[in-house]
Amino acid sequence: MNAESPVKAKKINMLQGINMGLAEAMEADEKVFLLGEDVADKQGGGVFGVTRGLSSRFGESRVRSTPIAEQAIVGAAVGAAIAGYRPVAEIMLMNFITVAMDMVTNHAAKLRFMSGGQTNVPLVIRTATGSGFGNGGQHSDMLEAWFAHTAGMKVVMPSGPAEAAGLIYSSIFDDDPVVFIETIPLYYVNGDAPEPGARIPLGKARIAREGTDVTLVAYGRAVNDCLMAAETLAKEGVSAEVIDLRTVAPLDMPTILNSVAKTRRAVVAHEAVKPFGVGAEISSQIHEELFSDLKASVQRVGSNFQPVPFSKPLETDFIYGQAQLLDAVRKTLG
Amino acid sequence: MVTGSNAPDVATLMRIYRRMSSIKQNDERMRATIRAGKLAIIYYSPRGQEVIPSAIAEHLNDDDYLVTIYRGIHDQIAKGVPLKSLWAEYAGKVTGTCKGKGGPMHITHPETGVMVTTGVVGSGMPIATGLALASQMSGDGRVTITNFGDGASNIGAFHESLNLASIWKLPVVFVCQNNGYAEHTHYSEGTAVENIADRAASYNMPGVTVDGNDPVAMWKAAQEAVARARAGEGPTLLECKTFRFMGHLLGDDSHYIPKEEMAAALEKDPVPLFRQKLIDDWQVPAADLDKLDADIATEIDEAVQFALDSAYPDLVENKRDILAEEMA
Numbered sequence: 165m166n167a168e169s170p171v172k173a174k175k176i177n178m179l180q181g182i183n184m185g186l187a188e189a190m191e192a193d194e195k196v197f198l199l200g201e202d203v204a205d206k207q208g209g210g211v212f213g214v215t216r217g218l219s220s221r222f223g224e225s226r227v228r229s230t231p232i233a234e235q236a237i238v239g240a241a242v243g244a245a246i247a248g249y250r251p252v253a254e255i256m257l258m259n260f261i262t263v264a265m266d267m268v269t270n271h272a273a274k275l276r277f278m279s280g281g282q283t284n285v286p287l288v289i290r291t292a293t294g295s296g297f298g299n300g301g302q303h304s305d306m307l308e309a310w311f312a313h314t315a316g317m318k319v320v321m322p323s324g325p326a327e328a329a330g331l332i333y334s335s336i337f338d339d340d341p342v343v344f345i346e347t348i349p350l351y352y353v354n355g356d357a358p359e360p361g362a363r364i365p366l367g368k369a370r371i372a373r374e375g376t377d378v379t380l381v382a383y384g385r386a387v388n389d390c391l392m393a394a395e396t397l398a399k400e401g402v403s404a405e406v407i408d409l410r411t412v413a414p415l416d417m418p419t420i421l422n423s424v425a426k427t428r429r430a431v432v433a434h435e436a437v438k439p440f441g442v443g444a445e446i447s448s449q450i451h452e453e454l455f456s457d458l459k460a461s462v463q464r465v466g467s468n469f470q471p472v473p474f475s476k477p478l479e480t481d482f483i484y485g486q487a488q489l490l491d492a493v494r495k496t497l498g
Numbered sequence: 499m500v501t502g503s504n505a506p507d508v509a510t511l512m513r514i515y516r517r518m519s520s521i522k523q524n525d526e527r528m529r530a531t532i533r534a535g536k537l538a539i540i541y542y543s544p545r546g547q548e549v550i551p552s553a554i555a556e557h558l559n560d561d562d563y564l565v566t567i568y569r570g571i572h573d574q575i576a577k578g579v580p581l582k583s584l585w586a587e588y589a590g591k592v593t594g595t596c597k598g599k600g601g602p603m604h605i606t607h608p609e610t611g612v613m614v615t616t617g618v619v620g621s622g623m624p625i626a627t628g629l630a631l632a633s634q635m636s637g638d639g640r641v642t643i644t645n646f647g648d649g650a651s652n653i654g655a656f657h658e659s660l661n662l663a664s665i666w667k668l669p670v671v672f673v674c675q676n677n678g679y680a681e682h683t684h685y686s687e688g689t690a691v692e693n694i695a696d697r698a699a700s701y702n703m704p705g706v707t708v709d710g711n712d713p714v715a716m717w718k719a720a721q722e723a724v725a726r727a728r729a730g731e732g733p734t735l736l737e738c739k740t741f742r743f744m745g746h747l748l749g750d751d752s753h754y755i756p757k758e759e760m761a762a763a764l765e766k767d768p769v770p771l772f773r774q775k776l777i778d779d780w781q782v783p784a785a786d787l788d789k790l791d792a793d794i795a796t797e798i799d800e801a802v803q804f805a806l807d808s809a810y811p812d813l814v815e816n817k818r819d820i821l822a823e824e825m826a
Contacts, residue, residue: 197635225635231665236624236658243628243642246613247563249635251628266655270618271625279606280596281819283613315820339822414821 174357178350181325181358182214182290185332186252188361190222193250196336197226199237200254200290204229211256212292212351234260238267238289245287246275250336258293258345259302272341273316287341288332294348294385294435295472295483304472306384306436311343312413312445318342318366319412323387324355330364331410338366347385347435369416371423375405378429378493381420381446383409386433386465386484393489402497412442420446421453428459429496433489438466463492506717508780510556514713515772515787517552520794521572522769524581527798528571528588529748536806537589539602543744544572546711549768550675550738551576553716554643557724558611563629563642565614565622568603569742573645578610581797585805593808597815611640620653622646623672627659630668630733641727642670649680651694660701660735667732671723674735675710677742682754698735710738711768743767 176184189196198215202208204227209216219227230237234255241251255261261268268289276284295304311317320335320342322328328346335342372387373394380390387408394404405423409416424430430450432443443464450462468482506514525545531537547569555576558564566573574584579595587594588602595607603617613629616622626644633640650656651674663670674694678685691697698705704726708719716738723734741763745752752760776782817825 231658231661233658233662235655236627236662239621239624239655239659240628240631240662243613243625243630244632244635245628246625247629247632249632266618266621267624271614271616271621275606275614276821277819278596278600278604279819280594280599280815282596282606282608284822318821 175354176325176357177352177354178322178325178328178346179212179214179352181328182332182346183216183218184358185329186215186218187221189333189336190218190226193337195248196250196252197228197244198252198254199228199230199241201232201237201256202229203227203254210254212348214290214346215254234263235267238264238272241287241289242267242272242275242285245285246283250286252288252290252336255289255291257303258291258307259305261289261291261307268311268317268341268343269314273314276340277316284339285341286339288335288344289342290332290344290346292346292348292351295467295479296349298474298476298479299472300474301471306345306434308343308345308412309436309441312442316340317413319345320366320410321345321347321384321412322410323372323384323408324350324353326356326358326362327364327408327410329358330362331366334363334366342366345384350385353388364410366411367414367416369410369419370408371405371419372408373404373406375403375427377403377427378405378431378496379420379423379427380404380406380489380493381409381430381432382406383412383434385435389486389489390433393486393493396486396490397493402493404493415446417449420450424450424454425457428457430462431465431489431492431496432462433465433484433492435483436466437469438464439469441466460496460498463495465489465492504718506556506714508782510717511713511776511780512782514549514552514556514717515776516790516794517555517576518548518713518769518772519791521548521552521575523791523794524571524575524798527802529744531802532748539588541602541748542569542746543748544569546743546763546767547572547675547677547740549713549716549772550673550710550740551645553713554673554720554724556717557720558641558643560610562611562640563626563633564612565616565626565629565642565644566612567615567619567622567646567650568617569647570605570615570645571602574605574607574612574615577612579605579607579612581801582804583607585801586808589805589808590810591805591808592811593804598811599815599819620646620650620655623650623655623659626670627663627668630663630670631666633669634666639728640669641724643673644670645673645675647680648674648676648678648685648689648694649683650674651697652680652689660698660703660733663733664701664703667730669727669730670733671720671727672733672735674737676737676739679742679746679755681746684754693737695735695737701735703733703735705735705737707737707739710740711766713768713772
C-alpha cells in the first residue's frame with residue numbers, strides 16, 4: 165500500500181460509508197433493491213440522506229419509496245427475499261420496527277427453520293436510532309437485544325464509516341435476515357474512507373486498540389467512547405484493550421474470551437439500557453468460561469433503565485458517559 | 499348449468515370435483531386419526547370450504563405462488579402438495595414437507611409454489627405482496643394467491659398490503675375465505691361492512707363477492723382475478739362466501755353458532771351437492787365418481803400409513819436451518 169495514496173487519506177462520514185456499500189452491492193447484483201419511506205431521490209434519498217443518488221443511478225424500480233407502512237415494507241421485503249431477491253428495507257427509526265415485529269420475529273427469523281431449510285430470508289433491515297438529540301421516548305431507543313434474543317436473526321452495528329461500508333455489503337450478501345443498526349450521532353463523524361471493495365465478514369469482532377490490563381467490549385458509538393476512555397486510562401498507566409464487536413449476533417465470543425484471558429478484567433459497554441441487555445449476556449458468558457481466571461467480576465455500563473427523556477439535562481443524565489466507563493474500569497482494578 | 503365459451507367444461511369440473519373430494523376425504527380421515535389417538539395435533543378443519551381452492555387451482559400453474567394460513571390444508575392439497583408429505587409433516591416426521599420442523603401451521607412446499615403458511619392471522623398478506631413484487635420485477639409471469647379469513651380483514655396487515663399492492667399494481671389475488679366466523683365471533687359483530695369486498699374501494703381495486711360454495715361461479719371469478727393479475731393490471735380482492743362446518747379447531751363444539759344456521763349450512767354441503775350436479779346436469783356416471791372417490795381414499799390410506807411409518811427427525815435438526823451456518 166502506498167501510504168500517500170489519496171484514497172487512503174480521504175475522509176468520509178458514515179452516511180457516505182453506507183451509501184458506498186449499498187451502491188457497490190447494487191452494482192454487484194441486480195437482485196439487490198431498496199425499499200422504505202422516502203428512499204428515492206424524488207423524496208430526498210431517505211430522511212438522513214443515506215440512499216441519496218441511488219434511485220437516480222439504479223432507477224426507481226430498485227430504489228422504491230413506500231407508503232408509511234412498516235408492516236408492508238418488511239413483509240414485502242420478506243416475500244421478495246424468499247423469492248430470490250436481496251431486499252434492503254429502510255425503517256426510518258428503530259422504534260418504528262415495533263410496528264413490524266410480527267414480520268421480523270415470526271416470519272423473517274423463522275421461515276428458514278420452519279420450512280426445513282427450503283426457504284431463507286436474505287433481508288437487511290437498515291434502521292437508525294440513538295439518543296442525545298432531544299428526540300424523546302419514541303425516536304431514540306436501542307432495541308438490539310430484542311433481535312439478538314431471537315434465533316435466526318443477525319444484528320450488526322457499525323462503529324464508523326469504513327466499518328459501515330464493509331458491513332452493509334456483507335449484510336446484504338448474507339443469506340439470513342440482518343438488522344443493521346445505524347447510530348444517528350455517528351452519521352456525522354468523519355473517518356478514513358474504506359479501500360474500494362473492502363469487505364468485513366459478519367460475526368467477527370475487531371480489536372480496535374490493543375492493551376494488557378483490562379478489556380473493554382463495545383459496539384456502535386460505545387466503541388468510540390471506550391477508545392476515549394482508553395486514552396484517559398493510558399495516562400494513568402492502565403493499558404486497556406478495546407473490542408469492537410461489529411456484529412452483536414452472532415456474537416464473536418472467541419475474540420472476547422481470548423482478550424479477557426489475557427487481561428483478566430472486562431467491562432462491557434453499550435448505549436442500550438443495562439438490565440437484560442447485550443452486556444448481561446457477554447458478562448455471563450465471560451464468567452461461565454473464565455471465572456477462576458478473572459481478577460475482578462465483569463462490569464457492565466449502559467444507559468439508565470427508563471424511557472429516553474426529552475429535557476436536555478435529563479437526557480444527558482440518562483445516557484452513560486465517560487465517568488461511568490472509567491468508574492467501571494476502576495472497579496475491576498480494585 | 500352454465501353454458502357459453504366462458505364456462506368450464508366437464509373435464510374442468512371433474513378436476514375441481516377431484517380436488518374437493520380429496521380435501522373432504524382427507525379432512526374426514528384427519529379427524530378420525532386424531533380422535534383415534536394416532537396424531538396429537540391442534541387441527542383447523544377446512545371442511546365446508548372445499549370449493550374455493552379447488553376452483554382457483556384451475557387457473558394456476560405449479561410455479562404460481564401460494565400463501566395461506568393455519569386453516570390451509572385445503573389450499574395446499576388443491577395446489578398439489580403431495581398427501582404423503584402433508585401427512586408426514588402433520589405427524590412431525592422427517593419425511594414431511596418441512597422435515598417435521600414446521601408442522602401443520604407452517605407448511606412450505608416450493609415445488610408446488612406453497613411459499614408460506616402462517617399461524618398469525620393476517621400475516622400472509624404483506625409477504626404475498628413481496629412475492630408478487632419479485633414476480634413483477636423479474637417478469638416471471640407468476641401470480642400470487644394469498645388466502646385469509648374474514649377475521650383477518652380487520653387487522654392492519656390487510657390494509658397495508660392491499661394499499662401497497664394497488665399502488666404498485668402487483669400480480670396478487672387477495673382471496674378472503676369468508677366463513678362467517680372469526681374464531682368464535684360472528685362476522686356481523688366484528689366487521690363493520692356487509693361484504694369484505696366492499697373494502698376494495700378504499701384501495702382502488704376490484705372487489706368481488708362470490709358464492710364460494712358454487713364451483714362454477716368460483717371458477718369464473720377466479721379466472722378473472724388471476725387473468726387480471728397475470729396481465730399486469732393489478733390485484734383483486736376476491737371474497738368467497740362459505741361456511742366452516744367444524745368450528746375454529748377440532749374439539750370446538752360450535753356452541754356460538756345458532757343450531758339453525760349450522761343445519762342450513764350442512765344441508766348445502768358443497769361436496770355432495772356438486773357430486774349430484776355432475777350426475778344430473780353433466781351426465782357423469784355415478785360409477786365414475788365412485789371410482790374417483792375410491793382412488794382418493796386409497797391415496798389417503800397410503801399417505802396416512804406413510805406418515806405413521808416414517809421416522810422422526812434426528813435431534814441434529816434442532817441445530818440446522820436456524821442460520822445458513824449450522825449452530826454449534
